Amino acid sequence: MxxxxxxxxxxxxxxxxxxxxxxxxxxxxxxxxxxxxxxxxxxxxxxxxxxxxxxxxxxxxxxxxxxxxxxxxxxxxxxxxxxxxxxxxxxQPDGLPETVTVSATDGMATWWLKPLIETFRAEHPSVGFVILASDEDDTLRNYSGVDIALLCGNERSEVGEELHFLFPEAAQPVCAPAYLAKHGPFEDAQSLNRANLLHLHERHWSADAIGWQPLGWEEWFRAQGARWERGGSSLSTNKVSILIEAALGGEGIMLGWQHMVDRLIREGRLVYAHPAPITAGRGNFLRCPQSSMQRPAVARFVDHLLKSLKD
Missing domain, CATH: 1.10.10.10 (Winged helix-like DNA-binding domain superfamily/Winged helix DNA-binding domain)
Structure with a gap:
């Protein structure tokens, strides 16, 4: 033709x-x-x-x-x-302020992305960031101004995009050290039923930007060959950040997404309440248009994110 x-x-x-x-x-x-x-x-x-x-x-x-x-x-x-x-x-003239725009879910933006932005800006203070975070607006990932989209699911790369696998979706029971010292140890899965189990409300899983099969206490107990007795809980919420803050405050035990709580575990602010994780069979991905990767600030930040997974 x-x-x-x-x-x-x-x-x-x-x-x-x-x-x-x-x-x-x-x-x-x-x-x-x-x-x-x-x-x-x-x-x-x-x-x-x-x-x-x-x-x-x-x-x-x-x-x-x-x-x-x-x-x-x-x-x-x-x-x-x-x-x-x-x-x-x-x-564009050299020396203009560089800005990187990233989209993500609320929890991913707060507990995984933001700390990595802080370590990146310590070395590149001239680079600014726009974070578009939402559990409800699934269209943010496709906005033309987005340089990097953090996604969960089984993603495929579209024309003109680069896709990087970050880590599998996995969660494990975590709590504050003081809570474990007072109420633990929990030697088997069934014993966790006597704890205050903080959990995500079903509305979280039906949000437009989530839309995944639940990964909650019912699934965790089933994977351990035990049964969740659904005892009284002081907190159920559709926001991961509220759940993490409650766990940090010593309110109870939550299923902590490993990529979100890993830093808190290393800092000693949270500890594992039980050694068994559960996986969802889906992964987390970084998606970036090739046109954005041609910008030095974006390319450096993508490299920073990927290198953090090897540390």
Whole structure:
């Protein structure tokens, strides 16, 4: 197939709008990111399809899918916009403040990401960070301004992205040292039923940015061949950070996600209440567009995150 002459190409604005709509598979989310109306997005896509004389989307009830032609165009436009973005970045004067934007869930941002940002900025104080954290807004990962998205699940890399496996999703009973000294030891799984077991509310697992199979006390007891007796608990919450703060305050035992509590364990602020972990069969990933990796600050920070896993 012969390439189309540049003067016959659709407008760059229409192609950029298509790229955002194809990324989200939603005209509504594309409009939100582009700060225009949903109708404007829909009209630009219709005009683009008319100009190209091909359907780019399959429009279903409350859903969009890319056609084969749409998928091919999405790959080409995404790569082209990444190249333009990188070229424009080369024109920026040296010495301007560098900013890295990261999206993550609330708990991941607070207990894993933020401490690593602090150690990174100790060596690179001129680099600033934007953290977009939410358990409810699953679209943050796809916003055009996001350089790095921290994800949990079984992820696949899309066109123009780099995907790095970080660690498996695993949790283990943890509590404050004083709580274990007063109420422990817990020599077997069944004995944990006499403790105050802090746990995540079911609403946590149904949040839009979570949406995973639960990894809670019921699953942990079952994995140990024991039964959770569901005794009284002083705290159930949909927020991991509230649970960790309660455990740090000596309120009870929680299932601590190993990547979130590892630093607290090393600092002696938390201890393991039982030696048995439980895994969920899913992993945590770092996703970064290749265009962002061409920026020195982003590349250095990705390297910093990956190196921290080897320490």
């Amino acid at each position: 012969r390439p189309v002459r540049r003067r016959h190409l659709p407008s760059l604005g229409a192609l950029a709008t298509f790229e955002v709509a194809a990324k989200h598979l939603s005209f509504t989310l594309a409009a939100k990111e582009l700060n225009i109306t949903q109708g404007a997005v829909s009209q630009q896509i219709r005009l683009l399809e008319k100009a190209l004389d091909v359907a780019l989307f399959v429009r279903k009830h409350n859903a969009l899918e890319l056609t084969t032609a749409g998928s091919d165009l999405f790959a080409a436009v995404a790569a082209g916009l990444d190249t333009i973005s990188a070229g424009v970045g080369l024109l």
